[in-house]
Amino acid sequence: MYYDGNNTMKNGRQQIALVTGSSSGIGFDTSLLLARRGVYTYATMRNLSKSGNILGRAGKDNLPLKTLRLDVTDEESISETIGNIVGEKNQIDILVNNAGYSLLGPLEDLHINEIKEEFETNFFGVIKLIQYVLPIMRKQRYGRIINISSLAGRIGIPLSSAYASSKFALEGLTESLGYEVQGFGIHVALIEPGVIKTDFVNNMKIGKDVMSKQNSNALAINDNLPYAEITEKRISAFKPRFEKGSSPTLVAEKVFEAAMSANPKTRYLVGEDALKMMERRKNASDEDFGRMVMNSVLGRVT
Numbered sequence: 001m002y003y004d005g006n007n008t009m010k011n012g013r014q015q016i017a018l019v020t021g022s023s024s025g026i027g028f029d030t031s032l033l034l035a036r037r038g039v040y041t042y043a044t045m046r047n048l049s050k051s052g053n054i055l056g057r058a059g060k061d062n063l064p065l066k067t068l069r070l071d072v073t074d075e076e077s078i079s080e081t082i083g084n085i086v087g088e089k090n091q092i093d094i095l096v097n098n099a100g101y102s103l104l105g106p107l108e109d110l111h112i113n114e115i116k117e118e119f120e121t122n123f124f125g126v127i128k129l130i131q132y133v134l135p136i137m138r139k140q141r142y143g144r145i146i147n148i149s150s151l152a153g154r155i156g157i158p159l160s161s162a163y164a165s166s167k168f169a170l171e172g173l174t175e176s177l178g179y180e181v182q183g184f185g186i187h188v189a190l191i192e193p194g195v196i197k198t199d200f201v202n203n204m205k206i207g208k209d210v211m212s213k214q215n216s217n218a219l220a221i222n223d224n225l226p227y228a229e230i231t232e233k234r235i236s237a238f239k240p241r242f243e244k245g246s247s248p249t250l251v252a253e254k255v256f257e258a259a260m261s262a263n264p265k266t267r268y269l270v271g272e273d274a275l276k277m278m279e280r281r282k283n284a285s286d287e288d289f290g291r292m293v294m295n296s297v298l299g300r301v302t
Helices: 025-036 052-060 075-089 112-140 161-184 228-243 248-260 272-283 286-298
Strands: 016-019 040-045 065-069 094-097 143-148 186-193 267-270
Touching: 016 025, 016 075, 025 040, 025 052, 025 065, 025 094, 025 248, 040 075, 052 065, 065 075, 075 112, 094 112, 094 248, 112 143, 112 161, 112 186, 143 161, 143 248, 161 186, 186 248, 248 267, 267 272, 272 286
Parallel strands: 016 040, 016 094, 040 065, 094 143, 143 186, 186 267
Antiparallel strands: none
């Protein structure tokens, strides 16, 4: 089975995609791009009250797109959604695992339950969806599983230990899974964006006990707040960086490329910042790269 230029498989049937986290940002753009190119797309999201914008776009252009509620942390929700899609279309060809968020704060100040919650969305939710979709794809002898990772899945960043570790885990999962399923005509790929102009900042969660001016617990200036300065600098730099980020359409294009390629690559970096950062990482020692990261993120060399 292969992409023949008309977004159909060899048997002539329209390809069917499931995209998580489609209410905004990367998921929103990816769902619309896939639908515009002829893929019947199920744009899923935890809260369907946020579906008005994407449905309006799809309706205006008469796109093959439908929204469904899907909470990736709820196995019953996953089972119901997969069942609905298979009941309607009898196939799932493309799974785009996009739903996720960032938990920010120094590791010492994060509650273990906050970290577990992030992994439930960013990592274990991905596993659950893959486990439900794989039997369908194996039966078809065809499938594309595309996991939205991050530059933070390749490079650790200060105060993003929880988020980075969830993405590092996703990278290892994807590599290992790729070997397991390649004999069934299924390919697994990672999309690794740098800074993308989305609602990522607004959806970011700051640890409840993180001491920062951005946090309601914050401003008790004393010697018992060892991470206050580094946290404040990190948080204050977020919004300006994302306002200058790359378009989420660039990510959507890479998703489409991975979905339609006969032999997708394992990794697709997205954005000039991601490309430059990985090039620097390749050519620098751990110590030199660490100094560069601290300078870039916090505006100082340590």
